[in-house]
Amino acid sequence: MKYSDILRKSIIESDLSLAQITRRLEKKGVNIDKSYLSKLQNGKINPAGERINDAISEVLGIDKLELKVAAYREKIPKDVLEKLIL
Structure with a gap:
């Protein structure tokens, strides 16, 4: 699942507004x-860094590792990711 999909799904399930989450x-x-949070959940910008993702995970109850893996998968250049998978 894509980073933005995980984030969007978790935000919807949290029943919190973006303003509540940012607070x-x-x-x-x-x-x-x-x-910024809206752009992340809509995939309009690259995934956030580790510190932000850790905090988002805590606030939304997302597995930290799942969100980090999704973020790294999108940040790592395709050729490097293919080499890692082999």
Whole structure:
């Protein structure tokens, strides 16, 4: 599953607004705005870094490793990813 799909599904299931999520992230020391979160869930920008993903995972109850793997899969160049799979 793609990073944005995992994120979007988790946001919907959380019943939290993007503003509520960003406020919870702020309490964990991660300051992002709801437009950034929206772009992440819609796949309009590359997946977030580890620190942000860890905080998002905690707030939304996502398995941290699942979100990290999805993020790395999209960040790693295709030829490198193919070599890793072999």
